[in-house]
Amino acid sequence: SSGINAEWPLRPGELSTLQVQKVTGGATNKLSKIKDVRKSIARCHTIHRQKQRENLRKFYLKKKYMPLDLRPKKTRAIRRALTKNEAGRKTLKQRKKDTHFSQRVYALKA
Numbered sequence: 359s360s361g362i363n364a365e366w367p368l369r370p371g372e373l374s375t376l377q378v379q380k381v382t383g384g385a386t387n388k389l390s391k392i393k394d395v396r397k398s399i400a401r402c403h404t405i406h407r408q409k410q411r412e413n414l415r416k417f418y419l420k421k422k423y424m425p426l427d428l429r430p431k432k433t434r435a436i437r438r439a440l441t442k443n444e445a446g447r448k449t450l451k452q453r454k455k456d457t458h459f460s461q462r463v464y465a466l467k468a
Contacts, residue, residue, distance in 0.1 A: 370399065373395045
């Protein structure tokens with residue numbers, strides 16, 4: 359990754375010179391190199407973006423809110439579903455009912 363960071367500033371200039379050569383009628387081997395240079399620029403962009411997002415995730419890890427694009431995508435239904443804590447909660451009435459009329463335990467004769 360350090361090699362990519364070192365070559366990153368050189369690539370756009372190289373691409374523009376190749377494009378000028380293409381217009382002025384340069385050699386065919388130079389024209390085929392345009393694709394490679396564009397791909398390497400894209401590769402550098404991708405790695406840069408991944409590092410940026412990784413650092414943002416670390417930054418927002420302990421925060422209350424996280425930007426929408428950094429949150430897990432999942433599905434709309436799963437995102438809106440109750441959390442385990444919310445699903446396990448009981449109303450006051452249900453708690454009273456459970457304590458006053460708990461499950462009866464019977465001793466069976468063998």
